[in-house]
Amino acid sequence: MTGATIWLTGLPSAGKTTLAHELAGRLRGEGHRVEVLDGDEIREFLSAGLGFSRADRHTNVQRIGFVAELLASNGIKALVPVIAPYTDSREAVRKRHQSEGTPYLEVHVATPVEVCSERDVKGLYAKQAAGEISGLTGVDDPYEAPESPDLRIESHTQTVQESAAALHTLLTERGLA
């Protein structure tokens, strides 16, 4: 089966993790081999010790991109729900896939910051507002939205199932599902 990396970029609480796991379930049900490279888990192991400076985020994204490409080039669908806030970091990952001939799709989970801060799944927006943390992506740290992603998902106007269906359709259109 053809492997691919599907990178879900977006703000904290945008819906990246939820959609990655929903899509993973659908793909596994169809017999695909799937791995979800979750940002939080990666930061415990592969990227332990990295923080949220621009340089550390870039390093984190390159490491994850490297592993995703390895998996994808071995027939696995690598789903990557990781913020990846900088365009140049994402482009470097895309180029690495291109040079290896490995399919790569960029999906922008484009939930507005107002909705994300309302959801506030991990309480980070509240902590930032209370002055307990700083450098939160989309609030007081940059998020460079992709200009031409393969798909843009408006998660605030859809159910999880509808968003996952749109993702699945993208994979089908590209001959990956």
Ligand SMILES: Nc1ncnc2c1ncn2[C@@H]1O[C@H](COP(=O)(O)OS(=O)(=O)O)[C@@H](OP(=O)(O)O)[C@H]1O
């Ligand atoms: N300052 C700050 N900014 C953004 N995110 C923060 C921050 N501090 C902790 N967290 C939590 O770490 C998760 C983001 O890690 P990522 O590896 O996805 O980010 S990055 O691509 O390296 O920027 C992110 O996970 P998600 O909410 O799933 O996106 C947050 O839970």
Ligand SMILES: Nc1ncnc2c1ncn2[C@@H]1O[C@H](COP(=O)(O)OP(=O)(O)O)[C@@H](O)[C@H]1O
């Ligand atoms: N269409 C949708 N797609 C994804 N998540 C959604 C959608 N609608 C509502 N949500 C909710 O938004 C939250 C997103 O949280 P999460 O997936 O952890 O975000 P992230 O990984 O981007 O930080 C979840 O509680 C999820 O149920």
